[in-house]
Amino acid sequence: MKRALYWFREDLRLLDNPALTAMVEQADEAIFAFVIPNSDQWSRSEDRMGLHRSRFMMESLMDLDRDLQERGNQLMLLHGNPAESIVKTAKQWECEAVFSQSCHTEEELQSTKDVAVLIPHHTVEGVTLIHPDDLPFSVEDLPEIFSRFRNKVEKRGLDIREELPIPHLPPPPAGVSRSPITLELPERLVGLPDNTMSFTGGAKDGWERLQHYFWGSQSLSEYKQTRNGMLGWDYSSKFSPWLAWGCLSARSIYYAIRRYEEDEGANDSTYWLIFELLWRDYFRFVSMQHGKQIWRATGLKEAPRNPVSHHPLQWKAWCTGNTRSAFVNANMHELRLTGFMSNRGRQNVASYAVHDLGLDWRACAAWFEHWLIDYDPCSNTGNWLYVSGIGNDPRPQRKFDVDWQAERYDPMGAFQSHWNRLGEVFPLDPNKVP
Ligand SMILES: Cc1cc2nc3c(=O)[nH]c(=O)nc-3n(C[C@H](O)[C@H](O)[C@H](O)COP(=O)(O)OP(=O)(O)OC[C@H]3O[C@@H](n4cnc5c(N)ncnc54)[C@H](O)[C@@H]3O)c2cc1C
Numbered sequence: 001m002k003r004a005l006y007w008f009r010e011d012l013r014l015l016d017n018p019a020l021t022a023m024v025e026q027a028d029e030a031i032f033a034f035v036i037p038n039s040d041q042w043s044r045s046e047d048r049m050g051l052h053r054s055r056f057m058m059e060s061l062m063d064l065d066r067d068l069q070e071r072g073n074q075l076m077l078l079h080g081n082p083a084e085s086i087v088k089t090a091k092q093w094e095c096e097a098v099f100s101q102s103c104h105t106e107e108e109l110q111s112t113k114d115v116a117v118l119i120p121h122h123t124v125e126g127v128t129l130i131h132p133d134d135l136p137f138s139v140e141d142l143p144e145i146f147s148r149f150r151n152k153v154e155k156r157g158l159d160i161r162e163e164l165p166i167p168h169l170p171p172p173p174a175g176v177s178r179s180p181i182t183l184e185l186p187e188r189l190v191g192l193p194d195n196t197m198s199f200t201g202g203a204k205d206g207w208e209r210l211q212h213y214f215w216g217s218q219s220l221s222e223y224k225q226t227r228n229g230m231l232g233w234d235y236s237s238k239f240s241p242w243l244a245w246g247c248l249s250a251r252s253i254y255y256a257i258r259r260y261e262e263d264e265g266a267n268d269s270t271y272w273l274i275f276e277l278l279w280r281d282y283f284r285f286v287s288m289q290h291g292k293q294i295w296r297a298t299g300l301k302e303a304p305r306n307p308v309s310h311h312p313l314q315w316k317a318w319c320t321g322n323t324r325s326a327f328v329n330a331n332m333h334e335l336r337l338t339g340f341m342s343n344r345g346r347q348n349v350a351s352y353a354v355h356d357l358g359l360d361w362r363a364c365a366a367w368f369e370h371w372l373i374d375y376d377p378c379s380n381t382g383n384w385l386y387v388s389g390i391g392n393d394p395r396p397q398r399k400f401d402v403d404w405q406a407e408r409y410d411p412m413g414a415f416q417s418h419w420n421r422l423g424e425v426f427p428l429d430p431n432k433v434p
Helices: 017-026 053-072 082-092 104-116 146-155 202-217 219-226 240-244 248-262 268-295 312-320 327-336 342-357 361-371 377-388 403-410 414-425
Strands: 003-007 031-039 077-078 097-101 123-125
Touching: 003 017, 003 082, 017 123, 031 053, 031 082, 053 077, 053 361, 077 082, 082 097, 082 104, 097 312, 104 123, 104 268, 104 414, 146 268, 202 219, 202 240, 202 248, 219 248, 219 268, 248 268, 268 377, 312 327, 312 342, 312 361, 312 377, 327 342, 327 361, 327 403, 342 361, 342 377, 342 403, 361 377
Parallel strands: 003 031, 003 097, 031 077, 097 123
Antiparallel strands: none
């Protein structure tokens, strides 16, 4: 094939990128593009992204562009309707086909189809640790409960495909301007303590984080004991933003864990990180299995599990961190001020929202989408459904006693006083809550 367009979507990387490798094997020349949608109809539009995620995306795009420039090509940044922008650019540069990593959620699938109507569009799986074709069952027959999924997968032995090297990239067609991308990054909040977590997008920083968490601090060897922590950088891997944007692949992380185990020894903790990556896979497969159903008010069930009042005052209190629970409030401040919240925090604020305040899980999930740097449509929705009791969970209720949880996971109140104080310094105007 003379020329192809590669469309970067949830895969902002060159290493271990199966769709990119497939394109490179076929095309003599290539255009590389990413679209920032111009309407809130699409999940990567700026209207649906808070400043933290938007900044992380821009940093990731500039890092990707640097990687492409070093290899003689470059990234084209397009703005508009994703499918229309891709088709228009592909036709303008006389590309014979478009290649991209497979996406699995409604809006993304629609854009995939819209492109395919007008130009050959080859999609290749690359998000999950286990390739969907390597599961011991078809995605339609995915077990309804995570533990059954995990048992079946583990029983057969984890069969993970090889990590793909960065391929030799084809050049751009003559006439493509080769100026590097410069984006105006949204400012970080000024005035937060120096030790506040702040993520930088791009594969380079993702690998630095991995190097630190594995060989630098060797925190991986204690992950199983520390993963329920709430304050600081190293209680958990913090890989989620780089995974969500595809700067790191789950497979690359898997093979790095195996290398670490050879160097430092395997234990329950090194395995537990792989176990968590299986949760990520599971929610992806659930989305593939159920399609649009995952967005319904009743989720994967026929009826809701608890009454939904969605009172506007309760909603604003939850979003702004002004509920009766100091523990919930602290987590909500952390989310808004940093773009991150621990897994323990997420479970608690989600349970409190749905089971104590009667909020609509879909509005809460959209609030998470806005603020989380690591927003992933499948992991976010899957977890919200799970906590709400309308997803893949055999238990009818997954209600957390947030006071008990605060005692257990923040016994000295250090986390709560830290974030509640900062919440007072940087309050959110309730009128800015949708
Ligand atoms: C209500 C709610 C919403 C969530 N929304 C998201 C989201 O939008 N994006 C997202 O990546 N995660 C989401 N999670 C899952 C989890 O909280 C985060 O993945 C985790 O806190 C990220 O921190 P980490 O990278 O340090 O995780 P670690 O504990 O170090 O785990 C390593 C990786 O495993 C995966 N993982 C771990 N736990 C889960 C889980 N429960 N579900 C899916 N994957 C998991 C993530 O990719 C994570 O980076 C949500 C959880 C809840 C309860």
